[in-house]
Amino acid sequence: MIVIKNVTKDYRLGETDIRALRGINLQIDKGDFSTIAGASGSGKSTLLNLIGCLDRPTSGEIWIGGTQVNIMTERQLDQLRLRTIGFIFQSFNLIPVLNVYENVELPLLIMKEVSTAERKKRVNHFIEAVGLQDFAQRKPSELSGGQRQRVAVARALVTKPQLVLADEPTANLDSKTAIEIIDLMKHIRSSENTTFVFSTHDPKIMERADKVLHIEDGVIIGGKGD
Template structure:
């Protein structure tokens, strides 16, 4: 199977005043095409640093990082921008949608920075991405007219629009309630079965169970890297008690 990510003896150090902080102390792993990997760890474990490096937002102090067989370590700032634009789809905890801008235009955003895509193609690709996340009927809505789950779906559509080699999610369910989290995870699972490679950074174990491999970090080192039995998010969603507050209220009223 094709290797999407290969990191080798990755180290990242920060100089804070006179102190040197070792965020990553030499970690190595590979992620193959079609995997759904969660990266776990408490705060201070180095998972944010790893995420920034995997997302080509930061560069390692030493070690090698190959994304889709390209060595990222030696690339310039502008080349990293292009890599992010063509190969990575980001999903953030707080959605980061542009306010007062329609869902469709939000999804089009990455393509505006890709000069090989024409205006017509851009629109079509954005519409297709919104269809994939089940929001084809909300294209003209602005973020304020959408629920949190819908906003995160728009953000996922934006991550998908450039057909990246991997999706990189940073606490993507952190701002959502359990039900909506499960809905989002089932969307990720659906995308994964269609062949998307997904790297999911989280600190919640009950979200990590929906992935098929867990990499656990502590103090800048990998302490666990194992395949897990994947739970179905749809099943989890069905097992949730249906008595939402709203329905309880309706019942009491009756």
């Protein structure tokens, strides 16, 4: 599903060049429930951003579903993010002016091939899958952190992507809710056959992943489950 070859990423911070990733090589297979684990500043978010096509690598190749994505145009990347990748963010990143239903529906509104009836069906299905059917008309501000992240999960899945990326999805949640969210993601992975990659520095969360990739100073230093 994901193949990364010799990827590096440099940032310029003032006058200093910072190498955030130093030659990453990894492979994640379809249906994997993987985590990228590492301390803050280790490069895990940078790596997720590159896999999610939110940023471009300085060098190296990134392949998703057999397509080399690091050479694609902006327009192609928009389509790739819309149809192939779902995102879950640490801060939930819901649109505050839209209610739960509308937030989940949002990506489908720009998928012209999805009919109104199909859109409604899918939105209701995923809202139910994350257990928020009674909260569909609520605004994000009226929900708890765990509920907000459930909305984000539903929004990430509603386009039926092959890959869902979650950048520290549990960082803003208490440990009980965090485990609930991870278990929910794992359950949906099984039912929807979607590949999940998420980052974390929480050992309790790492335990629940099938595959753990440890990253330190921009280098993969080992893993569990390969």
